[in-house]
Each structure stands twice: as structure tokens, then as C-alpha cells.
Amino acid sequence: MxxxxxxxxxELRAAAGHVGRRRFLTVTGAAAALAFATNLPTAGAASAAEMDARKIADDPFTLGIASGDPQPDSVLLWTRLAPSPYEPGNGLPNQRVAVEWELARDARFQRVVRRGYEIAHPEFNHTLHVEVGSLGAGRTYYFRFKTGKWISETGRTRTAPASGSKVSSxxxxxxxxxxxxxxxxxxxxxxxxxxxxxxxxxxxxxxxxxxxxxxxxxxxxxxxxxxxxxxxxxxxxxxxxxxxxxxxxxxxxxxxxxxxxxxxxxxxxxxxxxxxxxxxxxxxxxxxxxxxxxxxxxxxxxxxxxxxxxxxxxxxxxxxxxxxxxxxxxxxxxxxxxxxxxxxxxxxxxxxxxxxxxxxxxxxxxxxxxxxxxxxxxxxxxxxxxxxxxxxxxxxxxxxxxxxxxxxxxxxxxxxxxxxxxxxxxxxxxxxxxxxxxxxxxxxxxxxxxxxxxxxxxxxxxxxxxxxxxxxxxxxxxxxxxxxxxxxxxxxxxxxxxxxxxxxxxxxxxxxxxxxxxxxxxxxxxxxxxxxxxxxxxxxxxxx
The missing domain is CATH 3.60.21.70 (Alkaline phosphatase D (PhoD))
Incomplete structure (x- = not known):
């Protein structure tokens, strides 16, 4: 896709931002402050200490993995770290966590085509949205995440066919x-x-x-x-x-x-x-x-x-x-x-x-x-x-x-x-x-x-x-x-x-x-x- x-x-993104700023001009006092506080990353997103992932004692991938919005040359991969999913903060400290991701052509990850690291920020509730580009069109891929000693389940995703290509089904x-x-x-x-x-x-x-x-x-x-x-x-x-x-x-x-x-x-x-x-x-x-x-x-x-x-x-x-x-x-x-x-x-x-x-x-x-x-x-x-x-x-x-x-x-x-x-x-x-x-x-x-x-x-x-x-x-x-x-x-x-x-x-x-x-x-x-x-x-x- x-x-x-x-x-x-x-243009759409700029319009959305303009609408958001304009609407907030109508929201006064504590309400405006609270709305911004709940919706915008703080300076800590860049400066918070990074946690040693080896100290995560329980499985952090309790909420699974996902992918979405397939495009011909890229996929979007998602996960959220939550060793204690029913607790505020997911059972993690207010620190960044480094997470490795892998994308492969096979479910056993013997043909890895892309890998990298992303930071799960506490300001975003330790969620990750990884956009992996430079991929082949119309292909099936397998993905997973790793942090510390923990490895997520394996997911399957795909890219869309090439733009303008003839597709039969x-x-x-x-x-x-x-x-x-x-x-x-x-x-x-x-x-x-x-x-x-x-x-x-x-x-x-x-x-x-x-x-x-x-x-x-x-x-x-x-x-x-x-x-x-x-x-x-x-x-x-x-x-x-x-x-x-x-x-x-x-x-x-x-x-x-x-x-x-x-x-x-x-x-x-x-x-x-x-x-x-x-x-x-x-x-x-x-x-x-x-x-x-x-x-x-x-x-x-x-x-x-x-x-x-x-x-x-x-x-x-x-x-x-x-x-x-x-x-x-x-x-x-x-x-x-x-x-x-x-x-x-x-x-x-x-x-x-x-x-x-x-x-x-x-x-x-x-x-x-x-x-x-x-x-x-x-x-x-x-x-x-x-x-x-x-x-x-x-x-x-x-x-x-x-x-x-x-x-x-x-x-x-x-x-x-x-x-x-x-x-x-x-x-x-x-x-x-x-x-x-x-x-x-x-x-x-x-x-x-x-x-x-x-x-x-x-x-x-x-x-x-x-x-x-x-x-x-x-x-x-x-x-x-x-x-x-x-x-x-x-x-x-x-x-x-x-x-x-x-x-x-x-x-x-x-x-x-x-x-x-x-x-x-x-x-x-x-x-x-x-x-x-x-x-x-x-x-x-x-x-x-």
C-alpha cells in the first residue's frame, strides 16, 4: 500500500497541528495544562536514564506484538514493554529501555534482512513504533523483539504490492x-x-x-x-x-x-x-x-x-x-x-x-x-x-x-x-x-x-x-x-x-x-x- x-x-499533518493549537486556545487554565501534560512528550524523552534491560526479571512482552499499514517498501512494527501489565507504568521504572528488533524472510530468522535498536520511552508508556524501510514489495516477513534475556513471540507481516503494479487478488x-x-x-x-x-x-x-x-x-x-x-x-x-x-x-x-x-x-x-x-x-x-x-x-x-x-x-x-x-x-x-x-x-x-x-x-x-x-x-x-x-x-x-x-x-x-x-x-x-x-x-x-x-x-x-x-x-x-x-x-x-x-x-x-x-x-x-x-x-x- x-x-x-x-x-x-x-498539508494534512500541518492542518491537524493548526487545528490542535487553535482548539487549545479555547481551553483555559488547568484544563489546558493537563491536556498538554497528558499528550506531549517531556524533555525527559531525550534525557531520562537508560535502564539495564538485563534487570527486567519478568517477561516484558505480555501485550504481544503487531504490525500495520503495509506499504510497498516498508512495514510498521509495534510492541509495548509491560512485565506487570495491570500496574501503572507497566512494572518498569521511569527510564528508557533499549529494544532490538529483527525482520526476516523466514520464521526461524535464518535469513534476517533488517535489524536495529529502538528506545522504548516511559513518556510513551514504553511502546515502540518501528518503521522498517527499503524492503521488497509484495513480500511476507517475520519479526520479533528482544530486550535483556527476553525474546517476544514471532509475528508475520507483509509489504503491499508495488505502486501501480497489476495485482490479481x-x-x-x-x-x-x-x-x-x-x-x-x-x-x-x-x-x-x-x-x-x-x-x-x-x-x-x-x-x-x-x-x-x-x-x-x-x-x-x-x-x-x-x-x-x-x-x-x-x-x-x-x-x-x-x-x-x-x-x-x-x-x-x-x-x-x-x-x-x-x-x-x-x-x-x-x-x-x-x-x-x-x-x-x-x-x-x-x-x-x-x-x-x-x-x-x-x-x-x-x-x-x-x-x-x-x-x-x-x-x-x-x-x-x-x-x-x-x-x-x-x-x-x-x-x-x-x-x-x-x-x-x-x-x-x-x-x-x-x-x-x-x-x-x-x-x-x-x-x-x-x-x-x-x-x-x-x-x-x-x-x-x-x-x-x-x-x-x-x-x-x-x-x-x-x-x-x-x-x-x-x-x-x-x-x-x-x-x-x-x-x-x-x-x-x-x-x-x-x-x-x-x-x-x-x-x-x-x-x-x-x-x-x-x-x-x-x-x-x-x-x-x-x-x-x-x-x-x-x-x-x-x-x-x-x-x-x-x-x-x-x-x-x-x-x-x-x-x-x-x-x-x-x-x-x-x-x-x-x-x-x-x-x-x-x-x-x-x-x-x-x-x-x-x-x-x-x-x-x-x-x-
């Missing part, structure tokens, strides 16, 4: 919504064994809600979680510890070790249903931005993201463009950070003047222009948009004027209309939207006019169900009859947990919705609930 042009990237997986307290991450156990090139995480990597000593629905009988998790996340320390809890899950660790991830967030990585600088409880924006600064900092620290995504104050440039030769272009969106406040107090409601106001936006004007401009210059066969919330119209009842979700694109129809008009003007023939958020699997035909089912089908939306959120769920939920009748463009609806895989080819794309029967008990088998095909140049889902 290749990033957007250097000039484009530089790509298999991706899409996942979302992994509430630890709702069940086991069994879907990840199966995904780790699945043969995919890259995984897209579409949001809600963690939840801010309290997790009790039994792990919620996991109902532990052989372990007791510390009381530090039994509260809602608010501070930088809270968010860091919550990532530690999630990343000690063996199935999540296995998936990260097996495949490169491309991540974007939704709301729960910070707070439920927030919109820009407004939280769901009506607190002053200045107060919420302090919390957002902490959440964004912890998100960057704990996910395999590159340097352009490092936050500035309470802002983080997460939307970005990646490519897979000439087969696919991925425009990863952020529909949370720049959106207008939800209409009618959030929740569900019938559309009205407030929600249909053409000035409203779910992406922000800058990101919207960036998306459409990227389509105009795209040479890819498939233009894929990984993003957070339901894009297609989803009527929630059978009334003449049905209620819709004000948190999804239905609450921002002018935004959706502009995006679809932009795709049409750019000549995009094979539009595919990947979505999370709703804890069910959906497959939609995207219509030119959702209120006219005879209108042209202009793309496909695939909604990945949750990994754990919503507990076990059911194959057919009580709303199944209503939703499928109210939305003829909805071709699939399943309420189990799992993930979706997509095989992109030169002639068609195939989607397989994979589900498990339970997550409140571990070990459930994986099954394929349904499969669909959409033809290149002829949008519309057909059973495979």
Missing part, C-alpha cells in the same frame, strides 16, 4: 467492536488461522465501561481482575491500563501476530457517541477535550500506527489512504472526530429539518474533499472505504416515515448525498464500504436513491459484526423481519459474533460472513453464515 502524495500528507478481513466484558475474543482465534493479507479494524477496539473482577460475561472463576478496571476510563492512565487488559487476551494477540492491521476508531475508544468536542453527557467541551487528548494519546501508543498519526493535543490525523497495486485503493475514514452533533439529541428519530440540514457533516469538510479528490485520481479497480457507522439507509420500522439512527449516516443524509455524488462524478464503478459499530452483520446494495429501490445500485456495503460486543447474539434477532422488509436493499442480516472476509479479484469480489455460536463461553467453532459476490463493473450483491 502506498500513502497519499507527500505534499498531501504534509487480495483477501482482507474486517472486524469491529470487541467489548472485553461481553465475552471471549474467539473470532480472533479463528482469524489468526485464516489466510488473509490484511485485517481492517473498523472501530471500538476497546470500551470505556467498567469491567468487574470476573471479567463481566467472561465470568472468570480461576482469576480475579484488579479493581483498577472496575471504573470508566477517564485519564491517560485509565486508557493505558484498559489497553493492557485487552491486549493480554491470547486470541487478540494471536491475530495481531498473524496479520498486519489497518485500524480506525469509532466512539468507545474515547466515550460513547461523542461528536467532535461534545460528549454524551453535556460536559463543557474544554473538559471533554482533556479526556479526548488522553484517549487519543493512548490509542496511538497501543495501535500499530505510523508517525503521521501521532496526536497533537486532542487531535489525531487518522484518515489516510493506502493502496494495493492497481487492484484496490483504501480510503480509511474518521466519522467521529469532525462530525456535527447528532440531531434531535441522538438516538433514533424520524428525519426532519435538523437532521437533513445540508450544512451538517459526519466527516468534516476537509476530509470530505480529501475523499472525493482521492477518488478522482484513483486508478484502482476497487475503491474501498473502511469506516465506522452504517452508511446505507436503514429504516428501523415499517411506518410511512420511518425512524433512523441519528448517530449513523442516516442522521447526516446531506453528507451521504455529497459523497455519493462525488463517487459518481469521479467515475467510481466499484465502490465498497466496510462498516462496524452495530454488532450485527449486514450486506447492502448501495442505491443512488434509497427511497427509490428501482434506482441504480452504485456500490456495496459490508457490515462486520462484533467480535464480542452484544454477547452471544442470535442468528435471527427480533428485528429481522422488520428490517429486511423496510430495507429491500439489505441482502443479509445476522446477529451472531464473528468477522467478514472479502476476496477482491479482477472480475468480482466475494464476501464471506463468518460467525461463532457463542462468546460467553470460549472455544466455539467458526461457520460461514452466508457468502455473496459482486461483479466488477456491475454493482449488486448475489448469493455465492
Amino acid at each position: 502506498t500513502p497519499a502524495g507527500q505534499q498531501d500528507t504534509a 487480495l483477501k482482507l478481513a474486517a472486524v469491529s467492536c470487541q467489548a472485553y466484558h461481553d465475552g471471549y475474543f474467539t473470532a480472533y482465534k479463528h482469524l489468526a488461522q485464516d489466510d488473509v493479507d490484511v485485517v481492517f479494524h473498523l472501530g471500538d477496539y476497546l470500551y470505556e465501561y467498567a469491567v468487574n473482577s470476573a471479567g463481566g460475561a467472561r465470568n472468570y472463576t480461576d482469576r480475579t481482575l484488579p479493581a483498577v478496571f472496575n471504573r470508566e476510563t477517564q485519564t491517560l492512565e485509565d486508557y493505558r491500563l484498559r489497553y493492557a487488559l485487552y491486549k493480554t487476551d491470547p486470541d487478540l494477540r494471536a491475530a495481531h501476530a498473524a496479520h498486519p492491521f489497518v485500524v480506525t476508531w469509532d466512539d468507545h475508544e474515547t466515550e460513547n457517541n461523542y461528536a467532535d468536542d461534545l460528549d454524551e453527557n453535556g460536559n463543557p467541551p474544554a473538559e471533554f477535550l482533556v479526556r479526548r487528548a488522553a484517549a487519543y494519546r493512548a490509542y496511538w501508543e497501543n495501535l500499530p500506527l505510523r508517525r503521521p498519526q501521532q496526536p497533537v493535543g486532542p487531535d489525531l490525523q487518522l484518515y489516510r489512504r493506502l493502496r494495493w497495486g492497481r487492484l484496490a485503493q483504501f480510503d480509511i475514514l474518521d466519522t467521529r472526530q469532525y462530525r456535527s452533533d447528532q440531531a434531535y439529541g441522538d438516538g433514533v428519530d424520524v428525519p426532519g429539518p435538523e437532521s437533513t440540514d445540508p450544512r451538517r457533516t459526519i466527516t468534516g469538510a476537509t476530509q470530505e474533499r480529501w475523499l472525493i479528490d482521492g477518488w478522482r485520481s484513483s486508478k484502482a479497480l476497487w475503491n474501498v472505504v473502511p469506516q465506522q457507522v452504517n452508511f446505507s439507509q436503514r429504516k428501523l420500522d415499517l411506518n410511512a416515515v420511518a425512524k433512523v439512527s441519528m448517530d449513523a449516516w442516516d442522521g447526516y443524509p446531506a453528507s451521504r448525498d455529497r459523497v455519493l455524488a462525488g463517487a459518481k462524478s469521479a467515475g467510481i464503478e466499484n465502490l465498497m464500504v466496510l462498516t462496524g459499530d452495530v454488532h450485527v452483520g449486514y450486506a447492502y446494495d448501495i442505491k443512488a436513491d434509497f427511497d427509490d429501490q428501482a434506482s441504480k445500485t452504485v456500490g456495496t456495503e459490508l457490515v462486520a459484526t462484533s467480535v464480542a460486543s452484544g454477547k452471544d447474539g442470535a442468528e435471527k434477532l427480533p428485528t429481522w423481519d422488520t428490517y429486511t422488509k423496510a430495507n429491500p436493499h439489505m441482502k443479509f442480516y445476522n446477529g451472531r459474533r464473528g468477522y467478514v472476509t472479502v476476496d477482491l479479484g479482477l472480475e468480482s469480489a466475494r464476501a464471506d460472513f463468518k460467525t461463532v455460536s457463542a462468546v460467553t463461553t470460549p472455544g466455539a467453532a467458526i461457520t460461514t453464515a452466508a457468502s455473496f459476490v459482486t461483479e466488477a463493473g456491475n454493482p449488486g450483491l448475489k448469493p455465492a
